[in-house]
Amino acid sequence: MITRANIFPTITGVLLLVLLPFIFQSPYHIQILTQLLIWAILFTGLDIAVGHAGLVSVAHGALFGLGAYVTGILTVDVGWGFWSTLPVAILVGALVGLGIGLLTLRMEGHYFVIATLGIGLLITIVIRNWTELTHGELGLSPVPKPISFESIPLNPSLTMYYLMAIVSFVCVAGSYLLMRTSTGRRLRAIRDNSALAAAVGIDVSRTRLVAFLISAGMAALAGSFQASYLSYIEPSIASYEVGFTALMAIIIGGRATVAGPFMGAAIFVVLPEILRSADEFRIITLGLILILVVLFAPDGLAGLSKIAFGKIANLFSGKPTNPNRNSSNVLLDRKDAS
Amino acid sequence: MTEWILSTENLSRSFGGLAAVDQVSFQVKKDEVFGIVGPNGAGKSTLFNLIAGVLPPSHGKIEAFGHRIDRMPTQKRCWLGIGRTFQAAQMFPTHTIGESLLSAGSAKHRGVAGWLRPVDLKSDRQEMLEFLDFIGLAGMEDLLPSELTNLQQQKLAIGMALITDPQLLLLDEPSGGLIEAEVLELLAFIKSIRVRGITIVVIDHKMRLMMNLSDRIMVMSAGKMIALDVPKKIASDVNVQNAYLGRPAGSD
Numbered sequence: 076m077i078t079r080a081n082i083f084p085t086i087t088g089v090l091l092l093v094l095l096p097f098i099f100q101s102p103y104h105i106q107i108l109t110q111l112l113i114w115a116i117l118f119t120g121l122d123i124a125v126g127h128a129g130l131v132s133v134a135h136g137a138l139f140g141l142g143a144y145v146t147g148i149l150t151v152d153v154g155w156g157f158w159s160t161l162p163v164a165i166l167v168g169a170l171v172g173l174g175i176g177l178l179t180l181r182m183e184g185h186y187f188v189i190a191t192l193g194i195g196l197l198i199t200i201v202i203r204n205w206t207e208l209t210h211g212e213l214g215l216s217p218v219p220k221p222i223s224f225e226s227i228p229l230n231p232s233l234t235m236y237y238l239m240a241i242v243s244f245v246c247v248a249g250s251y252l253l254m255r256t257s258t259g260r261r262l263r264a265i266r267d268n269s270a271l272a273a274a275v276g277i278d279v280s281r282t283r284l285v286a287f288l289i290s291a292g293m294a295a296l297a298g299s300f301q302a303s304y305l306s307y308i309e310p311s312i313a314s315y316e317v318g319f320t321a322l323m324a325i326i327i328g329g330r331a332t333v334a335g336p337f338m339g340a341a342i343f344v345v346l347p348e349i350l351r352s353a354d355e356f357r358i359i360t361l362g363l364i365l366i367l368v369v370l371f372a373p374d375g376l377a378g379l380s381k382i383a384f385g386k387i388a389n390l391f392s393g394k395p396t397n398p399n400r401n402s403s404n405v406l407l408d409r410k411d412a413s
Numbered sequence: 414m415t416e417w418i419l420s421t422e423n424l425s426r427s428f429g430g431l432a433a434v435d436q437v438s439f440q441v442k443k444d445e446v447f448g449i450v451g452p453n454g455a456g457k458s459t460l461f462n463l464i465a466g467v468l469p470p471s472h473g474k475i476e477a478f479g480h481r482i483d484r485m486p487t488q489k490r491c492w493l494g495i496g497r498t499f500q501a502a503q504m505f506p507t508h509t510i511g512e513s514l515l516s517a518g519s520a521k522h523r524g525v526a527g528w529l530r531p532v533d534l535k536s537d538r539q540e541m542l543e544f545l546d547f548i549g550l551a552g553m554e555d556l557l558p559s560e561l562t563n564l565q566q567q568k569l570a571i572g573m574a575l576i577t578d579p580q581l582l583l584l585d586e587p588s589g590g591l592i593e594a595e596v597l598e599l600l601a602f603i604k605s606i607r608v609r610g611i612t613i614v615v616i617d618h619k620m621r622l623m624m625n626l627s628d629r630i631m632v633m634s635a636g637k638m639i640a641l642d643v644p645k646k647i648a649s650d651v652n653v654q655n656a657y658l659g660r661p662a663g664s665d
Contacts, residue, residue: 257530257532268506270467271504275491275577
């Protein structure tokens with residue numbers, strides 16, 4: 076599974092994950108980095124649906140919140156430990172994803188987006204109003220941490236950071252390896268031309284459903300860790316804004332790439348912190364970045380950096396670049412996005 | 414003894430009040446090339462879509478390899494051994510030629526093992542290269558479909574259908590958009606598929622191609638089958654000449 080093509084990016088990624096806390100040492104920065112990793116898990120999950128399966132879902136904010144609430148309710152009200160709630164959260168997320176998939180996957184394009192928006196809102200409304208279960212606006216706390224910090228000699232925020240580094244690495248590797256199987260190949264074929272895919276024997280609905288289910292499970296997993304990270308959750312964790320943010324993040328970061336979700340997460344975690352003093356400019360700035368990326372880098376930041384790295388690599392190896400191939404891909408991707 | 418591979422019985426499909434395909438019954442023999450011709454609007458494409466699984470019939474039935482297939486989803490018809498091409502050659506636009514063939518072959522392995530089959534298996538790549546060679550595109554595996562000529566795209570489309578290991582191949586207007594010299598090359602290519610023991614049903618409006626290629630030809634007009642015979646007899650059939658050709662057959 077480790078090949079010459081992916082060994083270098085893998086090592087770079089792992090080194091970054093390990094070394095970042097040494098560069099940004101304050102607990103405040105480490106907490107921001109931890110939040111970044113949790114978002115990156117959500118975005119990686121969403122990217123399986125959006126980037127790989129071509130299913131533009133807005134419901135993933137609600138699925139994320141659902142995972143958070145499963146963990147929140149089971150730990151705070153039922154008294155379970157964090158780790159026993161995790162599989163339940165993933166399962167509930169995947170099952171709701173399956174339900175959403177069965178209801179909506181026959182719809183094409185815009186109809187699918189609207190349907191996921193509707194279902195997402197429905198989940199949010201249920202969470203907000205089923206107060207016996209979710210405590211409504213009062214929220215739930217304290218959601219316990221995954222690790223008892225007394226047993227580990229690191230400081231708590233650093234421990235949580237490294238735990239999330241491992242979990243996000245496992246999720247990314249899982250998603251990457253899934254795309255290196257026939258399932259990934261079929262998803263790409265469906266995204267390119269679903270009629271042709273069906274004609275060569277690919278079960279279009281079932282393949283999409285599997286992708287959506289895995290994607291939903293991963294969103295719920297991220298939500299579960301988010302609940303523990305925040306230790307206090309309230310209904311806005313499941314809001315449609317989370318769904319839209321996630322969608323924007325992977326478009327800006329770059330769809331169907333490994334680095335894209337992380338780059339998107341970096342933008343959406345770091346930028347608000349930088350612009351903290353000027354909150355009203357936050358949305359405008361993010362909107363502006365989104366427009367610029369869609370116009371000038373339809374493959375997202377990951378696509379841009381790939382082109383840049385390619386050019387640098389070619390400078391050193393003396394190989395001519397192939398501008399033709401790059402431009403045709405960009406054009407096709409635009410068509411794909413419309 | 415003759416073995417039927419595909420048969421239809423009173424197959425009909427109407428759109429609103431219009432019967433696009435009207436009570437069509439025919440049988441395709443194993444190992445033959447079965448041509449379907451007819452003027453525009455005769456119902457050829459609708460008939461093709463009924464067999465390929467794009468449309469459900471209004472009445473009648475379709476059987477292939479002993480199974481009722483008229484309500485079967487498209488991918489299951491493929492699993493049964495029916496490969497098809499589309500009227501305008503359909504491609505995977507962001508796949509290279511090599512990837513296109515690999516993707517087309519990816520559904521052959523079913524079950525959980527099929528879902529989790531790694532993409533970089535040497536045997537799959539070997540198979541892809543063999544098909545690439547067979548369709549005459551050897552050495553072009555890294556090109557995109559948009560970089561191919563119409564004929565090469567048509568061959569790739571047929572290659573993608575063939576890599577699914579069909580026993581019956583449905584070709585929808587394979588000569589569409591081709592110039593005369595290319596049609597001759599296509600003809601030779603389709604004949605080379607026959608040699609692999611694959612039964613072929615082909616729809617096309619280029620009469621010379623169809624006369625040369627087909628063992629039997631079915632002529633459609635206004636949704637109905639008006640003749641079904643060997644090419645020689647079709648050419649001299651008065652009904653056919655009146656309804657469709659309007660001039661001596663073979664003049665194209």
